[in-house]
Amino acid sequence: MEKILSIHNLSGGYQNELIVRNISLDVSKGDLLSIIGPNGSGKTTLFRLISRIIKPVQGNIALSGKDILRLPLKDFSCQVAFVSQDSIINFSFTVWEIVLMGRIPHLKRLQAEGAKDFSIAEKSLSLTDTLHLRNKMINELSSGERQRVLIARALAQEPELLFLDEPTSHLDIGHQIQILDLLRKLNLQDKLTIVMVLHDLNLASEYSNRIVLFNQGKIFKQGSPKEVLTYQNIEAVYKTVVVVEDNPINKKPYVVLVSGR
Amino acid sequence: MNNKYKRKTILLLGLLLVIAILGIYKGAVDISAKDLWLIENRPILYLRIFRIITAIVAGCGLSVAGIVLQAILKNSLAEPYILGASSGAGLGAVILMVLGVSSIYIPGGAFLGAVLSIILVYNLARQHNKINEQALILSGVIVSVALSAVIVFLISVSSKDTLHSITWWLWGSLQVYDYKLLILVSVVVFTGVLISYLFAQDLNAISIGDEEALHLGIDVEKVKKFLILVTALITAGLVSICGIIGFVGLIIPHIMRLVVGPNHKVLIPASLLSSAIFMVGCDILSRTIARPLEIPIGVITAIVGAPVFIMLLKRKHMPKA
Numbered sequence: 049m050e051k052i053l054s055i056h057n058l059s060g061g062y063q064n065e066l067i068v069r070n071i072s073l074d075v076s077k078g079d080l081l082s083i084i085g086p087n088g089s090g091k092t093t094l095f096r097l098i099s100r101i102i103k104p105v106q107g108n109i110a111l112s113g114k115d116i117l118r119l120p121l122k123d124f125s126c127q128v129a130f131v132s133q134d135s136i137i138n139f140s141f142t143v144w145e146i147v148l149m150g151r152i153p154h155l156k157r158l159q160a161e162g163a164k165d166f167s168i169a170e171k172s173l174s175l176t177d178t179l180h181l182r183n184k185m186i187n188e189l190s191s192g193e194r195q196r197v198l199i200a201r202a203l204a205q206e207p208e209l210l211f212l213d214e215p216t217s218h219l220d221i222g223h224q225i226q227i228l229d230l231l232r233k234l235n236l237q238d239k240l241t242i243v244m245v246l247h248d249l250n251l252a253s254e255y256s257n258r259i260v261l262f263n264q265g266k267i268f269k270q271g272s273p274k275e276v277l278t279y280q281n282i283e284a285v286y287k288t289v290v291v292v293e294d295n296p297i298n299k300k301p302y303v304v305l306v307s308g309r
Numbered sequence: 310m311n312n313k314y315k316r317k318t319i320l321l322l323g324l325l326l327v328i329a330i331l332g333i334y335k336g337a338v339d340i341s342a343k344d345l346w347l348i349e350n351r352p353i354l355y356l357r358i359f360r361i362i363t364a365i366v367a368g369c370g371l372s373v374a375g376i377v378l379q380a381i382l383k384n385s386l387a388e389p390y391i392l393g394a395s396s397g398a399g400l401g402a403v404i405l406m407v408l409g410v411s412s413i414y415i416p417g418g419a420f421l422g423a424v425l426s427i428i429l430v431y432n433l434a435r436q437h438n439k440i441n442e443q444a445l446i447l448s449g450v451i452v453s454v455a456l457s458a459v460i461v462f463l464i465s466v467s468s469k470d471t472l473h474s475i476t477w478w479l480w481g482s483l484q485v486y487d488y489k490l491l492i493l494v495s496v497v498v499f500t501g502v503l504i505s506y507l508f509a510q511d512l513n514a515i516s517i518g519d520e521e522a523l524h525l526g527i528d529v530e531k532v533k534k535f536l537i538l539v540t541a542l543i544t545a546g547l548v549s550i551c552g553i554i555g556f557v558g559l560i561i562p563h564i565m566r567l568v569v570g571p572n573h574k575v576l577i578p579a580s581l582l583s584s585a586i587f588m589v590g591c592d593i594l595s596r597t598i599a600r601p602l603e604i605p606i607g608v609i610t611a612i613v614g615a616p617v618f619i620m621l622l623k624r625k626h627m628p629k630a
Contacts, residue, residue: 096520121526123526125524126526136518137518138383139517142570152511157510
């Protein structure tokens with residue numbers, strides 16, 4: 049499989065504290081990869097390192113073989129799109145304006161959006177089933193709708209690689225499935241490579257072809273859901289007793305929590 | 310731009326034209342429309358035209374500086390003087406007045422004071438070479454309070470004469486006698502406005518969030534620094550010729566955001582036109598309600614602006630601050 053992103057020996061964090069330490073990870077074209085791990089294990093920091101919000105202290109990240117820090121920001125965002133966790137938007141932009149912003153990386157300064165940009169924005173809205181919301185204000189939407197609109201904006205960037213930081217947090221189970229079904233569809237039909245940070249182990253198991261388990265800023269284990277989601281791995285990392293069964297429907301691992309006494 | 314905006318733009322342009330003509334015919338001295346064009350009354354005509362130009366320049370500059378800072382600080386309650394320009398300029402001017410320096414140097418002193426205070430505020434708010442929004446607002450407030458205290462101290466120990474010209478200056482005036490200075494400031498202001506408009510799409514993204522903007526390929530820190538510099542020059546330029554005119558940079562962007570939405574590609578032109586109308590209108594009031602005395606323009610903008618702003622705050626559709 050062709051590597052689209054390769055992270056080599058990466059360390060980084062904030063001020064004097066290294067959160068992510070010596071991580072090496074490859075993402076292949078067509079992957080739907082989930083990053084799981086306890087709070088504070090470095091998942092979001094990795095997300096921020098890849099999205100160039102913070103600079104690595106050591107190591108490098110390469111996109112199709114090129115160091116991302118050497119790529120102009122604009123070129124980078126034509127290839128990689130990010131959906132952050134809990135974006136709070138203070139100004140009442142319409143959904144249509146928000147999605148059109150996804151075209152910014154493709155436009156020159158002063159260049160107005162053209163017919164092509166409008167049709168891409170429209171397609172992104174219909175892919176995420178939000179076309180009917182186009183004239184609504186972004187801050188009037190429910191969390192599920194907003195999340196879908198933000199995914200639509202990322203799609204309007206026409207990326208090869210999509211990163212999402214906890215795309216299903218704050219959503220009810222119906223909306224969680226809706227978002228993840230959408231991502232799976234994009235992955236299978238549109239060949240979009242997707243990396244997402246997830247908290248729910250069972251959703252990670254259900255939807256991803258590969259799982260990376262983080263612990264204390266390092267990769268504890270990576271591989272197929274079956275390889276990663278064993279009770280030994282989960283108990284070691286989360287310090288919680290679990291039982292792992294096979295999901296009767298798809299035979300993927302299914303994690304059952306056991307309460308402490 | 311679609312038809313919806315075209316109609317509004319034409320409407321606003323028409324309104325500006327009407328109010329500008331009204332501004333030429335109304336003033337402290339009551340002259341009939343016909344007599345105003347007589348040769349002997351030319352100086353009055355020119356003064357009034359200067360005032361209208363100054364009003365338009367000040368309105369445009371203050372509203373755009375307000376818009377840019379509101380986007381950068383993600384706070385629709387930010388205004389051009391939030392970075393301490395007003396008190397810095399005030400102090401610069403007051404020092405020169407107290408020292409008895411010729412009044413032609415006062416704009417220069419004010420400009421320098423404004424620029425220095427913005428530099429101070431900016432550096433106080435910088436952490437690890439990044440601008441922290443909260444820190445910027447906070448240090449702006451602190452520097453403003455400290456410099457205002459020095460202004461009041463200097464006024465207290467100086468003679469009564471200085472006091473009057475300082476009050477006049479601290480509440481703003483649109484009477485510029487030096488047309489060369491007016492041209493210079495207009496060039497600075499409109500260059501700043503144009504640059505801000507070129508960054509309209511960046512401002513849209515930044516107003517949503519710095520990280521979001523970075524995800525869209527915008528070099529956020531660089532753009533923010535550059536645009537803060539631009540607003541600093543606009544504000545310092547204006548404060549050096551007109552003194553401090555409050556509320557315009559706050560309410561006009563606010564009202565226009567309610568009317569045309571937060572998209573800067575539309576918001577900036579709409580605010581330019583309506584702030585020009587607002588300022589020319591306020592200037593007419595300032596010249597006519599207590600004829601032949603002139604009320605400082607800042608007093609009028611505050612008296613007109615505050616109730617409008619309170620009404621907006623009470624309205625349901627208020628964008629979240």
